[in-house]
Amino acid sequence: EDKVVQSPLSLVVHEGDTVTLNCSYEVTNFRSLLWYKQEKKAPTFLFMLTSSGIEKKSGRLSSILDKKELFSILNITATQTGDSAVYLCAVKVEDDKIIFGKGTRLHILP
């Protein structure tokens, strides 16, 4: 059975800290790995990763994929209170099927 596991499940840090969120997966027919940020509404897209070792970056957020070890990390540097959210990792497999992890709930203290 395909599965996506995120860790930690929750994390509390102070504003300005750097955080690393983890996502490991066991799937057949891997196509891509996606990161989403979910605040009070729908998940919003952050990154899509298809190749190992190529970092994707957007402002203070970055992510990288390791297809040999079957994991990805999402880094957030110089965290701000607006980064407080649930971060979801998902893996896309054949037939456009997408499997989500349970998410990491991140809370940034001012």
Next chain:
Amino acid sequence: EAGVAQSPRYKIIEKRQSVAFWCNPISGHATLYWYQQILGQGPKLLIQFQNNGVVDDSQLPKDRFSAERLKGVDSTLKIQPAKLEDSAVYLCASSPHSSNQPQHFGDGTRLSIL
């Protein structure tokens, strides 16, 4: 580009009643997904459509849940009869077929069962 539209935003019903949700995907997106997200958990796929055909409905509780996408565009998800454990946010998402593009989500329908 208009996003994924869902309605209603909120719904409160009593157990054993029926409820229906509507989703209009982004124009041109062949793949449409319905997810159930229970508080504190990640989205769980209920059903995936490719145009008007079902790709995956393995996690859809078919004794009470049904979904259709008759013309391959908008879709409805129905629950009949509702149970207390159906309280959740129901998210609709869409994406182009077999593409390296992510899916885009609607704002969801928050369902509360009394």
